[in-house]
Amino acid sequence: xxxxxLEIPVAxxxxxxxTRYSEKGLAELNFPNSRTSARGxxxxxxxxxxxxxxxxAEAALKNILAGRAPKKFPPLDLAGTDFQKCVWNALQxxxxxxxxSYGEVAAAIRNPKAVRAVGGAxxxxxxxxxxxxHRILAANKKIGGFSGxxxxxxxxxxxxxxxx
DNA sequence: TCCGTATTGAACT
DNA sequence: AGTTCAATACGGA
Numbered sequence: 001x002x003x004x005x006l007e008i009p010v011a012x013x014x015x016x017x018x019t020r021y022s023e024k025g026l027a028e029l030n031f032p033n034s035r036t037s038a039r040g041x042x043x044x045x046x047x048x049x050x051x052x053x054x055x056x057a058e059a060a061l062k063n064i065l066a067g068r069a070p071k072k073f074p075p076l077d078l079a080g081t082d083f084q085k086c087v088w089n090a091l092q093x094x095x096x097x098x099x100x101s102y103g104e105v106a107a108a109i110r111n112p113k114a115v116r117a118v119g120g121a122x123x124x125x126x127x128x129x130x131x132x133x134h135r136i137l138a139a140n141k142k143i144g145g146f147s148g149x150x151x152x153x154x155x156x157x158x159x160x161x162x163x164x
Numbered sequence: 165t166c167c168g169t170a171t172t173g174a175a176c177t
Numbered sequence: 178a179g180t181t182c183a184a185t186a187c188g189g190a
Contacts, residue, residue: 083187102171106186117186119170124188138171145170153170 006050010058012065019057021050025075026057028126031148057130064129067159069096076127083114087121094135097160101139123147129156137164 005020005027015032046054053074060070078088090108094100100108102122106115122133125147134153138144141164146153157164 081188106171111186113172113184114186115171116169116184117171117188120168120187123170133170136170139173143170147170150170 006044006046008046008050008054010054010061012062014065017061019054021053022077024077026053026127026130027077027079029057029061029128029130031128031152033149060130064096064156065159067161073130076131078126078131080121080124080126083109083117084121084124087118088125088131091122091125091131091133091136094132097162099135099137099157099162099164102136102144103139105136119144128152135160135162 005022008019008021010017010019012032017032018028018030019026020028020030056072057074060073063070073092078085080088086109087105090105093108102115102118103112106112106118109118111117118136122136123145125131125133128134128146128148134146134156136144143150143153143164
């Protein structure tokens, strides 16, 4: 069974991001380039609950894009395996402007050897930016990869004041 | 069960 | 210093 998400666009100076909400929280976020947007504007009823989340999510997103640390995050409804959720949870513990290597993340979840699996989980991350998969660099401080495009990763890091 | 992965560290040019 | 290679954990087909 496929979960249906409530899709809400977020206009920023960098383009229109798409957020998707489930009954439990923010479930997905897409970069502007994905042409997932511009759909037959399904103006369904947006529960007040979700409007509240969206307000927080939008503020958090714009803060990050502006190079400032968000004060607050909306609840996240991460759909994935236990391992993935574990990784994503670890990612959220990385503070703004800080970077970690895949190896360190692996160590943080008590699987020091699962470095590549961590990479896989990052790639499967449904919520970039808010779940800071872009703050993960390879051990030799190289850029690695990024789902939404490497330009985004570099740009986001630069805005956080990270140099490499 | 086999294959690919957003890695890593060591061995080899 | 750049490159190749095997190992490793996990998810998808």
